Amino acid sequence: MKTIFLDTAVLLLLLVGVGLWWRGAVRVRFLPCPVWLAWLLENPYMNAVASSSTILDRLNLAPGMQILDVGCGSGRLTIPxxxxxxxxxxxxxxxxxxxxxxxxxxxxxxxxxTNVQILLSRIDQDELEKNVFDRALLVTVLGEISDREAALHQIFAALKPGGLLSITEVIPDPHYQPYSVVRRLTEAAGFQFDSQYGSWFAFTLNFKKTDEPHDKTLQQPV
Incomplete structure (x- = not known):
C-alpha cells in the first residue's frame, strides 16, 4: 500500500513538473496541444463544463456574422x-x-x-484583414500563444468596432490562464470587459472592441 501511494505521488509530481515546464516553454517556442491529444478537448468533462453549445450561447450569434476561431484545433467550435x-x-x-x-x-x-475558411497561422503576425469579424474565439488557446500581446492586438484590429472577443479557460488544461491574467492582457490590448460566465475552474470572459487600442507606449508624447 505504501509503495502504491509513493508511486502515485511521484507520478503526480512528474505531471505537475511537466505542466509547469510546458507553461514556461510556450513563451519561447510554439508548443500547442498536439493532434494526438485533441480528444482531451472533446470528452464528457469538457462537454459538461464548457461544451461548444454553452460557449456559443454566450456570444449571441446570429445569421450573417463573421467569426474568427483562433486555435480552432479539430473544429469543435468551428462547425457549430x-x-x-x-x-x-x-x-x-x-x-x-x-x-x-x-x-x-x-x-x-x-x-x-461551404462557409468555413481554413487559415494556417500562429496569430502573432499581421495576417488578418482589419475590421471584418463580429466575434473572435479563443477557447483554451491563449496560454499556448508565444506572444500573447501581439496576438491580442491582431485580434483587436481584425474585429469590427463593437465586436466581441470570447476567451474560455478550463482546468486542468496545462496552459490554463486565470481571470487576472486574461483581463490584464486583453484590456492592455484595448478591449473593454463585457461579461463573465462560469467559475474559476471553467469560465468564459467576453470583451468588446473599443474605438482605440489601449497601448501606453503609443500614447507617450514624442
Missing part, C-alpha cells in the same frame, strides 16, 4: 459556429498545425458546409 451563422455568415478556422486543419476540413466536408 458555422451552422449558426448561415446562410450569409462565415467562420475563419485558424490554427498553427496543418494536421489540426486537416481534421477541420474532414468535418466541414462531412457536414457539407
Amino acid at each position: 459556429a458555422a451552422e449558426r451563422v448561415t446562410p450569409n455568415g462565415a467562420v475563419v478556422a485558424l490554427d498553427g498545425q496543418p494536421a489540426m486543419l486537416e481534421e477541420v476540413k474532414k468535418r466541414v466536408a462531412a457536414k457539407h458546409l
Whole structure:
C-alpha cells in the first residue's frame, strides 16, 4: 500500500513538473496541444463544463456574422459556429498545425458546409484583414500563444468596432490562464470587459472592441 501511494505521488509530481515546464516553454517556442491529444478537448468533462453549445450561447450569434476561431484545433467550435451563422455568415478556422486543419476540413466536408475558411497561422503576425469579424474565439488557446500581446492586438484590429472577443479557460488544461491574467492582457490590448460566465475552474470572459487600442507606449508624447 505504501509503495502504491509513493508511486502515485511521484507520478503526480512528474505531471505537475511537466505542466509547469510546458507553461514556461510556450513563451519561447510554439508548443500547442498536439493532434494526438485533441480528444482531451472533446470528452464528457469538457462537454459538461464548457461544451461548444454553452460557449456559443454566450456570444449571441446570429445569421450573417463573421467569426474568427483562433486555435480552432479539430473544429469543435468551428462547425457549430458555422451552422449558426448561415446562410450569409462565415467562420475563419485558424490554427498553427496543418494536421489540426486537416481534421477541420474532414468535418466541414462531412457536414457539407461551404462557409468555413481554413487559415494556417500562429496569430502573432499581421495576417488578418482589419475590421471584418463580429466575434473572435479563443477557447483554451491563449496560454499556448508565444506572444500573447501581439496576438491580442491582431485580434483587436481584425474585429469590427463593437465586436466581441470570447476567451474560455478550463482546468486542468496545462496552459490554463486565470481571470487576472486574461483581463490584464486583453484590456492592455484595448478591449473593454463585457461579461463573465462560469467559475474559476471553467469560465468564459467576453470583451468588446473599443474605438482605440489601449497601448501606453503609443500614447507617450514624442
